[in-house]
Amino acid sequence: MTERIQEFLRNRRKNGLDTEPCLVVDLEVVRDNYQSFAKALPDSRVFYAVKANPAPEVLALLASMGSCFDTATVAEIEMALAAGATPDRISFGNTIKKERDIARAFALGIRLFAVDCAAEVEKVARAAPGAKVFCRILYDCAGAEWPLSRKFGCDPEMAVEVLDAAKRLGLEPCGISFHVGSQQRKVKAWDRALAMASQVFRDCAERGINLTMVNMGGGFPTKYLKDVPPVVTYGRSIFRALRKHFGNQIPETIIEPGRGMVGNAGIIESEVVLISKKSDEDEVRWVYLDIGKFGGLAETMDESIRYAIRTRHDGADMTPCVLAGPTCDSADVLYEKNPYPLPVTLEIGDKVLIEGTGAYTSTYSSVAFNGIPPLKTYHI
Numbered sequence: 001m002t003e004r005i006q007e008f009l010r011n012r013r014k015n016g017l018d019t020e021p022c023l024v025v026d027l028e029v030v031r032d033n034y035q036s037f038a039k040a041l042p043d044s045r046v047f048y049a050v051k052a053n054p055a056p057e058v059l060a061l062l063a064s065m066g067s068c069f070d071t072a073t074v075a076e077i078e079m080a081l082a083a084g085a086t087p088d089r090i091s092f093g094n095t096i097k098k099e100r101d102i103a104r105a106f107a108l109g110i111r112l113f114a115v116d117c118a119a120e121v122e123k124v125a126r127a128a129p130g131a132k133v134f135c136r137i138l139y140d141c142a143g144a145e146w147p148l149s150r151k152f153g154c155d156p157e158m159a160v161e162v163l164d165a166a167k168r169l170g171l172e173p174c175g176i177s178f179h180v181g182s183q184q185r186k187v188k189a190w191d192r193a194l195a196m197a198s199q200v201f202r203d204c205a206e207r208g209i210n211l212t213m214v215n216m217g218g219g220f221p222t223k224y225l226k227d228v229p230p231v232v233t234y235g236r237s238i239f240r241a242l243r244k245h246f247g248n249q250i251p252e253t254i255i256e257p258g259r260g261m262v263g264n265a266g267i268i269e270s271e272v273v274l275i276s277k278k279s280d281e282d283e284v285r286w287v288y289l290d291i292g293k294f295g296g297l298a299e300t301m302d303e304s305i306r307y308a309i310r311t312r313h314d315g316a317d318m319t320p321c322v323l324a325g326p327t328c329d330s331a332d333v334l335y336e337k338n339p340y341p342l343p344v345t346l347e348i349g350d351k352v353l354i355e356g357t358g359a360y361t362s363t364y365s366s367v368a369f370n371g372i373p374p375l376k377t378y379h380i
């Protein structure tokens, strides 16, 4: 946790404003992260994945530093534009779009669209004539803590057909995209994906389609409980893979970091509402917080993301705990399969600090379940 966040939380408590959980994001950390990406992958353009944290302060900072933006909806496009990005710095990276949204994006000046099947190409050709399209290929995401499913992308062989269809319909087929899975701990995960992309480049060239761009997606990890390799290690490995698969004809490249850009910049402060056991014999304690899966901690589902949690009792003996959120939904339980060690001295009313929560938290907390307001956020 940065000094700035510590001071902010101290003042919030002093002024009696700590009655609800909140997320505090240190923009200086986001700034450092952007610079690290730019340095680690100097030849790649950074398209920040807006979905990770669309706060206007984050978008404005990144826009001012020269970032481009990967967006999934018209609303995200409008947020990126409002933050100062020009349309040529925005991609509509969602492969599943309503035709009227494609038309709206086109009217807003967007010219770069993701596709993964012929039906989507037809929509883009009608609603955004002449636009550039890249085709997303499937990847199995081994090594990722938050793997992405088969929801997006197609087989590489089909990608060739999709790009061919785009050309026939007057679009500009420009490249390939993939995502190696979010919170990807394997530095070498990009190697096989780039091998697949280079094969699509060769197959397309045989049909007279000259692709020029590879969108290497997100997946760069943030630190939760375990340390992760620095982004420069990923950069070196990716560069080696590009040389290996594309020789001296390395195409234009894009990266779309989300979690790796904002994850470690945020801390959630929450309060212990109740501590209990289910029976006298139980070893495991239940710690009820004022935030849970529906208040921003949705990524604890499947227990794949294990946040680092700090309390004022750090250093005390630990005991296994199941955490639970404040809503009436019985699914609002965290870490029941693998209980989380928390200090035995933890008390009702204590604050807990949940680290690494700058990404994929505030956006998951938009519903006022049980009248609980969406997560309060501060960007400092």
Ligand code: PLP
Binding pocket: 049, 052, 070, 093, 179, 181, 182, 183, 217, 218, 219, 220, 256, 257, 258, 259, 260
């Ligand atoms: N790009 C696309 C197309 C995505 O779907 C996502 C996440 O779902 C990202 C980028 C951001 O990924 P990450 O947060 O792992 O960097």
